[in-house]
Amino acid sequence: MTMKHQEAPLDPSLGSPPDPTLNAGPDQSRRAFLGIAAGATAAVVAPAFVLQAQAVGNPRAERVSDAHRWGLLVDTNRCVDGCRACVDACDQENGLDLQRKQPDQSEAEWDTQKAVWLRKVKLQDNLTGRVSNLPMMCQHCEHPPCVDVCPTGASFKRADGIVMVDRHTCIGCRYCMMACPYKARSFIHEVVEDQLTRVPRGKGCVESCNLCVSRRDQGLDSTACADACTALGHRAILFGDLKDPASAISQALRTMPSRQIREDLDLNTGVRYAGV
Structure with a gap:
């Protein structure tokens, strides 16, 4: 049985008392003061804002749509035993390499708690x-169990199939971690002092692979793991649009047998594996 969060209906009898100032005329002196203050603030803030916008690039201007479904194809025949290029690239892309063991933590505790x-x-x-080597990450299910059990809606699936966590509404209950069949989620136990602007992280939140969503929103068609694997010549990880019949990943899926991990759960994962 799945659990879905529903908004409670609003009670029309519960309203705010009328504000007696709503019908009052505008205070011209106050309006003039605010206009001067706003102009002065804009003059100070605007240049800094422009510089920041230029530094991070141009974010998407349109809504995310279901015209795409992003996913990965992993060819285990090409995945090299002992290679960690994809893992290291993921850590660097998302700031996980900035994590540090606390002075009072044992190595065993650190290995268990680090994201x-x-x-x-x-x-x-x-x-x-x-024996096959599998890079294992969030599988970006079409029917994600993590989303079903989340009591606040913090775990959600975008229209383009990417499963994410909203850290502002995550209460750290970790139901999603228990529901995930792939053990793909981590909980942040300590205050995050070092992090990347494009990947905000915070204590008490759950997080997982988001298919390098910051790249999606900058219009880039790649993931850090796939790029690193390709750079070494292994080409074991292919990223692309599963809905585009002309994409490289769609063409590869038509020519080689692949399967889902735990396909018995009927989750229709966005990550597929060949050679297993």
Whole structure:
């Protein structure tokens, strides 16, 4: 059974008392003062704002739509045993490499509590004994269990299929972590002192792979993990639009057998694996 958050209907009997100042005429002296103050503030703030906008680039101007569904195809035949290029690239892209062990933490506690968005796992076929290396991250399900159990709506799925967490509404209950079949989410236990502007993080929140969503919103068609893998010549990770029949990922999915991890759950994941 799934749990979905519903907004409570508004009670029309609960209203705010009328404000007696609403019908009063405008205070001309106050308006003039505010106009002068606003002009002075704009003169000071505007140049800094322009510089910041130029530094971060041009964000998307249109709404996210369901015309796209972003996903990954991982070819385990190309994934090299012992290679951590995708993991390291993910850490650097999202500021996870800035995490530091607390002085009073043991190594075992640190390994358990540090945030991990992408990890390498080994999968063994019990019939053949064949071992495959799998980069494992949020699978960006079409029907994400994490979203179903979230009591505040902090876990949500964008129209383009990317599953995310809104840290402003996350209350740290960690229901989503328990519901995720892939153990793909991390909880931030300590105050985050070092972080990247494009990937805000905060104590008491849950987080996970977001398919480098900051790149999506800057109009870039890549992820850090796929770029790093390609740069080494492995080409084990392919990113693209699953809804575009002409995209490289769609063409690859038509030519090679692939499967979902835990496909028995009928989640229709956005991450597919070939060679397993």
